[in-house]
Amino acid sequence: MTWTWRLFTVRGIEVRVHPTMLLVVCWAAWHWGTHAFDPLLGVLFSLFLIIAIFVSVAGHELAHAIFAHRSGLAVNGITLLPIGGVAQIEPAPLLPTQEARIAWAGPALNLCVTLLLTPVVVVSCLSRGINSIVQLAMVMREASVTNFVLVVWGANLCLALFNLVPAFPLDGGRVLRAWLTVIFGRRIAGQVAVLFGYAAGVALLLAGLYFRDPLIGIIAVFMLAATLIEQRLLRLELAMRRLPVGQFAVWDMGGIAPDASLVHALHGGPRDLAVVDAEGQVVGMLWREDVLRYAALAYELTVRDVMDPHPVTVDLSLPVYDAYLRMLETGHPAVPVTERGRYRGIFTADRLLHVYRFLGSQQRKRDYSLVLAELLGLVAR
Ligand SMILES: [Zn+2]
Missing domain, CATH: 3.10.580.10 (CBS-domain)
Structure with missing residues (x-):
């Protein structure tokens, strides 16, 4: 990815950040700076928070990258974007078990962080008399050191749960596709994963409209675009499997x-x-x-x-x-x-x-024949 800044390197894997992340930092600083009793404390809290969340996201992507590297795949690096992280892993043939292991690695790391922080969160909630998720969400908005642990815990839990939704391109969708491949073969597994991807993308888009949250909308569009690409790749793969x-x-x-x-x-x-x-x-x-x-x-x-x-x-x-x-x-x-x-x-x-050109011409021929068939159908009616 062009226009990125290098942050650090872990086991030869470069972690880079996209400049648009500065917008997130500015928004967070403004949000907590204007909502805290002490604006300076609010800005500092927001900076620590952004760092903690993005270390969690980078950890998630690094776990994917390390397991991909173990399976013999080349990893070109990790880029952190406002909507999350992207591990640039070279595509290569994988066994379904390897694919599932790589997909599991990211959410598993976030679940481990969540479990490690859970005792601190439980003690904090008990001592402050917090006994509902709504109360917890309200308390999390305040800038304080104990809330910092709560927010990191919440961010890791959300990262794990969101990524385990069984819809492509999320990790859960990849795990589902790997399992289905073992049972039904690549074609049906791919088609089911694409179908789930579209369903989740549309559901998220509707949620974004309902809650009037542009971030949910952006994530939904990203999911739909990734599912569309996956559908095209699957179609290409199936066509390439038919040609000698x-x-x-x-x-x-x-x-x-x-x-x-x-x-x-x-x-x-x-x-x-x-x-x-x-x-x-x-x-x-x-x-x-x-x-x-x-x-x-x-x-x-x-x-x-x-x-x-x-x-x-x-x-x-x-x-x-x-x-x-x-x-x-x-x-x-x-x-x-x-x-x-x-x-x-x-x-x-x-x-x-x-091969692509040949398939493209085949595709177009088929599309024209479909249009023709539809026209004939209209004429017949
Ligand atoms: Zn992931």
Whole structure:
């Protein structure tokens, strides 16, 4: 995310803050500054409060990030925004159990903080004669040291409970999707999670209108937008699962021979090339970055000297989606496509663009046919 300031780094994960957070700090300082008996105490209280809440949010996101990192995913950092935190985790194939564990980690951390602070909150409530949630909410608005603990406790409890609502894109929705995937498979699980996401987004939007609270409205719009993106990704994934990778592979002159000079690999510009022997078997991969690294020695080296001798290949009947997952797993931008062990072409990250275009044209055709069917229906009526 651009335009962010770096706060600190935990286990190599950078925590950054978006400048719009300054608006929240100003609003909180104004709110408590004008509502407290002592304005200076109110402003100080608001600053400590903002820090405490955002440490809780950062902790929540860090828990996600650490568990994602343990599952082998690359984490690009965490950004704190006025509506919450976002952990930038690279998408990659995960088992449902791993997905559920990563999703659980955030709310679990907030629940732990809530449990740790509960004895202090109980003692504070007993000593002040607070015996209802309404009274507690009223007391929380006052700027004082004991209220600080109460607000941190309340913020962590709300963070945990809100995120455990089983609607996408909230953590509860991800846990639900992971469980449903085990029972019903990816398609139904994804569709149910999207449906729950829309239902929760609309319910929140109505709540925002009812309470006339713009923050609830913003969170609802954010949830609806995230659900829409998830729905599109799911549709794309399901479509990509139906297309064979062979349809999108490029023949690329049949790859390159292992004994060829590296100079040949530079013809037509350096690119990822499958290394293919005389029998048509893929014996290695020549990665673009290695060709560039050894370009100065191209006349002295052969392809065999520089190639990766452990290529991962895919059969041309394999769905495009699985080929894409294979590329994510290996971390390489290309995969050789074979037919009964013989080289048939290469599938690269660039080819994904052609897949999207193909699916886009298919989608449009289907949409027009639907419009046509509707028109015909009207005519028939
Ligand atoms: Zn979360």
